[in-house]
Amino acid sequence: MYYPSLKEFKDETGIDVNYEAVIQSNEEFFGKIQPQLSAGDSTGWDIIVITNGRQFNVLTGNDWVYKLDTTKRPNFDENATDFARDPSYDQGNVYAMPWQGGFTGIGYDKTKVNGEITKMDDLANPDKVGTKSVGMIKADMPDFVMINLGIDPTTSGPDEWKEAAAWLTKQRDSGTVRQYYDQGYIDDFVAGNTTATMAWSGDVLYYKVWSGYSDFEFLTPENGAMMWQDNMLVPVGAQNPVGAMMTMDWYYKPKIATMVTEWVLYLSPCGGVLDNIRADAAAAEDQNYKGYANKLAQTADSPYAFPDDALLAQAKFGTNITSDAQAEEWDSIFLPITQQ
């Protein structure tokens, strides 16, 4: 694979970065590296990317990742967005710098649902979405539901978790759910097996903008948006932690971050990207690459790639589980819903 942003990095620093897209899910990848980390062995990786959540907290809580040298990230200091700085799960960005972020909301196919989808309860309404035709993302759904019930997950406890579980049980009993997904919800959505689905902002946007699925819509439900960030971490035993740090900071140059956003359509942790994309769109228009210009313009116009203050104010991160007792309680409440 050819990664232009890494080629420029190599040209400038001489450091050759071997980028591998091997992480299928946080759970699976963590399962692979956990035995090495707990035995004190190197994982073989200099940078890993993990979403905020349980695996992230286990890594930082056990000091299985290095603390970052916070004085050596000039681009981050200059360009990181507000939400990338100082997130509740990693105050002071001591362990991690966000790679990309996104919203967990609802994706739906306009031609396959009855009426408009605006709120979470629509996913439990067979008249709107049909039976056995809603996709739910296992890892995100407890927080997604809590946020839409008006609960802030970051301050939630077992009572609030049970409220969310009650909603999820109600939804399951309504018969709308097709499957609870680890991954792969988007495949069933694209295949038309689900009419509406919990979805990550960039996925739906990608199909809409780049693959011509113009009937796809993505929205964050009216009661609240769930936000997450995938974070770059340096696991203990990394061979080249300094190079890792330089690589991480490299992606906080607006020009480089723009390259990534134009491709993945997720939420960039680096400021200044929007202006760059608009400039690129204008340049493409001038050179008569109308289609490409249009795609870039759609990306720039997406409120989920470039959220306004109102959406950001409404957006919340998920529950921050930090102990075994909490984890056990959480699992005992939520796993029985999907493990039917």
Next chain:
Amino acid sequence: MAMDEVTAQGPPVEPRARGRTYATRKRQTPLWLLAPGGIYLMIFLIIPMVLLVFTSLESGGAFSGRFYFNWDFANYTDQIVQYKTQLLRSVEYSVIVTVACLLLAYPMTYWIAFYAGRWKSSVLLLILLPFFVSFVIRTIQWRFLLADSGIIFGPLKNWGLLPDNFRVLATPFAVVAGITYNFLPFTALPLYVALERIDKGLVEAAKDLYSSRWKAFLYVVWPLSLPGVFAAFLLTFVPATGDYVNASILGGPGTTMIGNIIQEKFLVELNYPEAAAMSVILMLAMLVLASIYARILGTEDDALTAAI
């Protein structure tokens, strides 16, 4: 059986010193022959099994960074109570799968063994052909084929032959059918080996003695093929019960199998002791069920090994 032959058929001991070393060497031969496989199994089967049992009696959690051994038998008792439904469902699915596989594979392998003639190898290759593609990829292709408005059901729905809300995916049927498809070769091969070994002359002899075709099958072919049926049962039933790929790719709410629970315990909950306990429970359950089956079927050991 093979080993018995080696030791039993050794030549008579030769005289004196040279003879003794020869005899000793002769006695050691089977050990040397067993060594590579034995060591391999020791390292990659026995040691992990011991570790698995060890882990299943541990306590602790991912956040505290470690687990410690304290004879925590609650890992076992809690699991059995909590996941009874999924355990029973897995056995139920697996029984259906095994029966379906036998019903599909027996006539097929019977034909190959008795009538395929010079096409035998080619037809066997056809049975093995799916193995050339990864298990998971084949299962994912099923999702593509059976999509609600996919290449099979889409046209049928357009022509009005199926109701609009008809679907196969996300149902127990899809899971059972998927496992059946994936395990069919495991059933077919041992059956073929057993049927192939049957002396065709026996069937002719039965007919000479005025047996009907059906009776010749019932009293001659079927009993002789039983070791194959038993081996096919083991090779299908045991792995099918622990399968989690089909349920997670083709299933929906209400089709969770015990393999999915174990997978989630390992990867999502990071609760290794409970996951290990669940695995041990599954293994023991399989062992008990297979032994009961062996008793009922009354298959003799050497017939079984011959078939495998």
